[in-house]
Amino acid sequence: MTAESNRPCIILPEEQAPEGMQHCERCELFKQRTRIIWGEGNPQASLMMILDNPGAREDREGNPFLCGTRETLQLGMREAGMDIHSVYVTYLLKRRPVRAYDKPATRAACLPHLQSQLVQKQPLVLFGFGNVVAEGLFPQKENATVKELRGSWHEFGGIPIGFTYHPLAVRRRPNLLKFFVEDLKALREKWEERAAASCPESNIQHRGPTPRVGE
Ligand code: SF4
Helix, strand or coil, rough: CHHHCCCCCCCCEECCCCCCCCCCCHHHHHHHHHCCEEEEEEECCEEEECCCCCCCCEEECCCCCCHHHHHHHHHHHHHHCCHHHHHHECCCCCCCCCCCCHHHHHHHHHHHHHHHHHHCCCCEEEEECCHHHHHHHHHCCCCHHHHHHCCCCCECEEEEEEECCHHHHHHHHHHHHHHHCCCHHHHHHHHHHHHHHHCCCCCCCHHCCCCCCCC
């Protein structure tokens, strides 16, 4: 562990869902009474990270709260030398399931939201965490698992995408942390390479506003 990894975790600012999407009822998850979390972090970032679904952002009293997923993700990013304020994090499903649900139907219903984010934000690189994201983005692919997909670059919507373990898997099995950090370092290199190719003057650390909340 580096000294950097001991820095406190932060609650990233949340991006509100666009007009007309805040009350989406396209799938059965709206009945589970969880709210939509469209994404968080820097909304103008050229790197988009994709998790399976949002974790809790507030505790029962409504105070800002960091779930284990966010803590482990930020630990991995710090270890990989990535600026947490320079990325955007979104979800395959924009609501947090609290009960069993029809997974294929729900993923298919929510995927257009992610596709609209890609059209609007035009990220240079995507990065998925865990088997649920891999299966959700590549439903036709046999063996769409992190084990199969990590270590090389794939394509989704014409954008390069890499994969690594879900932060909660890393939390449960600390021996995965070194692979998690390795994958994030490879992501950082890819991101820097793409940013340099798209705009030689670009500095990915300073693209767009990076409001700091809860630090
Ligand atoms: S999970 Fe996605 S598709 Fe389902 S209600 Fe929420 S935003 Fe709509």
